Amino acid sequence: MSISIERLRSLLDRLSPDHHLLPAVEQAYGIKKSGMNGEASLDYHLHFIDGDFQVLNGIRLQGDLYIFQMDVVLVTRSRIFLIEVKNYAGELIYDGDNHQMLQIVDGQQKAYADPILQAKRQTVQLRKWISQQTLPSIPISSLVVFTNSYASLDSPHPDVIKSSYLPFKINAMKPLPDVWTEEEMDRFVRRCRSFHQPENGDVLKRFGIREDELIRGVLCLNCPRVCMDKAHGGWRCPKCGGFSKRKALERAMHDYLMLMGDKVSNQQLCDFLRINDRQVANRILKSLGYKKVGSTSNSYYLIPTD
Template sequence: MIGKLHDAPLNLLKMDALLRRLPSHHIRYEEVKEQLKKYSAGFYGEKSIGFPLSFLEEKRFMIYHDLRLYDGTHHFQIDTLVISQHYILIVEVKNISGTLMFDPIFNQMIRISETKEEAFPDPLTQVERQRLQLEMFLLKSKVSWIPIETLIVISNRSTVLKATHEINAITSKVIRSEYLPTKVKSIDKRYPTELLTMKEVRKLGRFLVKHHEPLDRDILKQFSIPVTDLLVGVQCPNCARMPMIRIHGKWLCQSCSSVSKDAHLKALNDYALLVSKEITNQELRGFLRLSSEDAATRLLKSLNLEFSGANKGRRYMLDIRQF
């Protein structure tokens, strides 16, 4: 059973909003575009293991995606956590194309292409660190001891896997996604002792979700981009041009003539992701390129947002959504 869905990470949503709000000639545009490409590949790779995981018995396993916890010293991220009555399984997903060479001597993973070799951090070291951090987290939280297993799942079917040394050790930990259900069955055989009831499994899962701390970086600071560099205005949902203009309570695209009643929602979502989760009437007019204070007031009232303050100092609280 799924205990926590695989929602898009905040950083991915922020990068997507940032790229759409940067002029294509901006000095950071290509850098943001490349980072977004990498994050997107990782996210969709992580989501793709939903299919092989669906073959696990719902009554026996609780599955939690995208957990970020704090062990008392450092935060650590887990792509997917599978909890059973017998053990916990950490699943680290890699969606990397090309030929991957695992090198345990230098603790690295090398991607080999026709033109170059590129080094990546060693996933085996990564999941072992996650295992130790999760052990520390559970120990400090006074959770009953339960063994923790780790797996690295390669989600890209075209990826070629190789190893320089210790092939047996690597193949016991690195698998293709379609082999995941079979691998889980083999792990089951190593842990016949029931350590938790299913009630305790679900309780542990709720505890982990309660302590989940999503990564929330200032994306503009991360890329050293001033807020004044952002493109403002409502983006057309049809052709992606901006700004749309407000006419008779609707948004009209000046490029493709599309009309929308609620295109401002995504623009305000962009503002919450990139600038602030609070906005004033004046700030809304500036970001949506609305000239009328009354129109901005009516729009804000229609959203039924929580607010603080009064008159011109009133600040409205924006919710971040996934469009």
Template sequence: MIIKKRTKPIKLYKFEALFRRLDLEHPKRQIASETYAKSIAGYRGERSLDFPLSFLPEQKYHILHDLRLNDGTHFFQIDCLLLSSNFMIIIEVKNITGTLIFDSIFNQLIRINDNKDETAFSSPVVQVNRQVEQLQKWLKLQKFPSIPIEPLVIIGNDKTVIKSTEKEKSQNLSQFVLPYYVLPEKIKELEDRHTTHLLTDECHCTLSNQLLLKDTPLEFNILQRFYISESDLIKGIQCTNCKLFSMHRTYGTWVCNRCMATSKNAHLQGLRDYYLLINNTISNRQMNDFLHINSPHITKHLLNSLRFKTIGTNKGRKYVLNFDFE
């Protein structure tokens, strides 16, 4: 049973909004693009779990994707958590192409790409083992009974080659690191190992609900992250056809000055961009400035028609933006 489903991370929407409104020649665009590429690869890697997890008995496992919990000292993030009445599984997903060499001496992951270039990453084995310790600490803090927690590192790309620096340790490594398509068989192996029923059905459900309740998504300000000023953003309403920021309002319709395409609701994307990049509240004046609308009357009409919650009164009134990104 999926208790928390996987959704597209809000940070990916923020990157997409940034790229819409950042000049192609902006000095921070390249580094933002590289970070986005890593984030989208990670998301695709996590999605590789969907098929193997679909083989699990629905009532036997509670599945929670993308959890962020606090162990009392630090926050920690789990890509996927499987909870049964007998044990738990923490899954850390890596979607890295090329040849991966797990170096157990220096606790590094070394990637060799097609050009034979080597890149070092922190060890996901160390990472997932730390998550086990933190989850155990969290369970104790929440006064839940102790339950075995198994760590797994799943490689989300079936073309990735997995190796170890020490042949004698490869067998041990294979107990923790495996390609995504053998996950059902690995879970069956763990089931055979953990046969003691430790959680009642009630405790099983209570624990799942508490995990969901304590999940704390990371707040991510993308402009601050890349030291980009709000003044660097391209303002206006983007044409739904030619993608230029060249639409103006004529008789209740947005019309592109360049290609003459029309739209009734092109301003919605602009408000979403404002929400993703700047703030979750907006005033009449701020909307006028960000979307280049010359009429405060039109802006007020558009905001009121969307029935957003308001805070403040008169000139201090702001609208609380609310969008569904699933």
């Protein structure tokens, strides 16, 4: 699971059911999860593409003014395929005349921006980025691929297709002469990964949520948003009676890492876990094996990010 999805998941777990921004966070999480599932399901079909190629997923590069993100970039020595992945459900209709994508689910129609135009903008940005890397210009073909196997797609556009057809479409394309050497193709892939711009990790800032709006404590792994009580040797849920020696605590510290960062002091741990005793907090930090930085009142512990 990508770290951006993990951050949203942790935020969802720690917002009260009546928080006014919960629907916005749920929507963002759903979109991210759907996109990730779509890209994962596409991997199967890529195995049926002929020839040698390399694949980049979710690369974000800095353009002249804005960062642009590409769902899937399939790289060969003769051409790059820029693949925009959609995982929409229901009945899907590509309306090229009005530059929109229509989705009908349970009789309700929703319009989305034209994915072909989106892919074309990314193509322009990628072509310019390549020129700045002192690499030879290479043809770029953009495709919009829908990965939900249960959705129906009505599209007169030849580049708006279902994922099952993708390898056959690429294999049927007219071969082009090699533009890049193997070393140049490898250099492009390395530089994409090197210049990749991860999404802003501060998910609280993104939604304008304060730390004091979060649900504090060690949450029960079985009861959503229920704080466990500190018990001898672990934590016990006051609702279901479930006991966790360490797993629930580790999940709470993962939430802290996703939402607050990788540095935690004794006082910050007390506040986040709702602990009144600093000695108890010290024992918890030592039991978790975090590295301590400093030896004064300003000392803190580093939470491993791997």
